[in-house]
Amino acid sequence: MLASTDLETAQSLLSQAYLPSTFTSPVRAPSLDVRLNVIKIGRDQKSHLRVEDDSVSRMHAVIEAKPEEIQIIDLGSGKGRTLLMASEYPFRRILGVELLPSLHEIALENLKKYSSQTQRCFAIESLCEDARCFQFPPEPAVVYLFNPLPEEGLATAMRNLESSLREHPREVYVLYQNPVLRHVLDSTASLRYVASAQYYLLYKSNCT
Numbered sequence: 423m424l425a426s427t428d429l430e431t432a433q434s435l436l437s438q439a440y441l442p443s444t445f446t447s448p449v450r451a452p453s454l455d456v457r458l459n460v461i462k463i464g465r466d467q468k469s470h471l472r473v474e475d476d477s478v479s480r481m482h483a484v485i486e487a488k489p490e491e492i493q494i495i496d497l498g499s500g501k502g503r504t505l506l507m508a509s510e511y512p513f514r515r516i517l518g519v520e521l522l523p524s525l526h527e528i529a530l531e532n533l534k535k536y537s538s539q540t541q542r543c544f545a546i547e548s549l550c551e552d553a554r555c556f557q558f559p560p561e562p563a564v565v566y567l568f569n570p571l572p573e574e575g576l577a578t579a580m581r582n583l584e585s586s587l588r589e590h591p592r593e594v595y596v597l598y599q600n601p602v603l604r605h606v607l608d609s610t611a612s613l614r615y616v617a618s619a620q621y622y623l624l625y626k627s628n629c630t
Contacts, residue, residue: 489514490514491562492513492562492563492564493513493514493516493517493559493563493564494513494517494563494564495517495518495519495558495559495563495565495566496516496518497553497556497565497567497571497579498519498520498521498570499518499519499520499529499548500525500529501528501529501532502518502530502548504518504566505518505546506532506533509536509538509541509542509543509544510538512542512543513543513545514561515545515547516546517546517547517549517559518546518547518548519548519551520548520549520551521550521551521552521553526548526549530548533548553579554578557582557586558582558594560586560590562592562593563595564594564596564597565583565595565596565597566599567596567598568599568600569599569600569601569603576607580607580610580613583596583610583613584610584611584612592627593626594626594627595624595625595627596624596625596626597623598622598623598625599622600621601623607623607625610625612627612628613627614626
């Protein structure tokens with residue numbers, strides 16, 4: 423089971439501890455209990471989901487859940503960089519979905535060559551597949567979107583996620599970076615908006 427406290431706690435951490443109200447500069451929370459079961463997202467090297475983008479704060483979001491109970495799904499995973507960075511933490515599984523065969527082949531090569539003494543998740547998979555046709559696994563997950571699809575494609579992917587949630591109610595978080603199509607997620611009935619930072623929106627399934 424995931425931690426019972428939902429993402430409203432994460433929103434509070436974002437606004438009161440990790441980041442200033444404007445979400446423009448990195449602020450660490452020295453009083454944070456490191457024993458909490460959380461998934462941290464940002465540029466900080468200790469983040470579970472590390473995003474190397476200067477527009478992203480060092481600590482952008484916090485999801486209160488045990489990493490070993492969560493799978494990471496990256497729709498539009500490209501060359502696999504996010505997959506490899508996430509493998510430094512003990513996630514249950516890490517799954518990338520990439521449409522372009524050329525990028526997928528590079529991702530497979532990167533996964534094959536990657537070697538790190540600190541790697542903690544070895545269940546990593548990259549699929550060459552259209553994200554609009556992707557069937558979401560029936561387990562708790564964090565779905566990462568870096569604006570990977572045009573509007574209709576994103577709407578199709580969210581409808582697929584809704585169908586999966588109706589069939590298998592569970593906790594799913596959607597982390598949406600560069601959310602130019604926010605209205606698509608806002609209109610997805612099975613998701614609710616719970617937190618934001620300057621370039622991120624965070625949603626949580628509401629069917630649990």
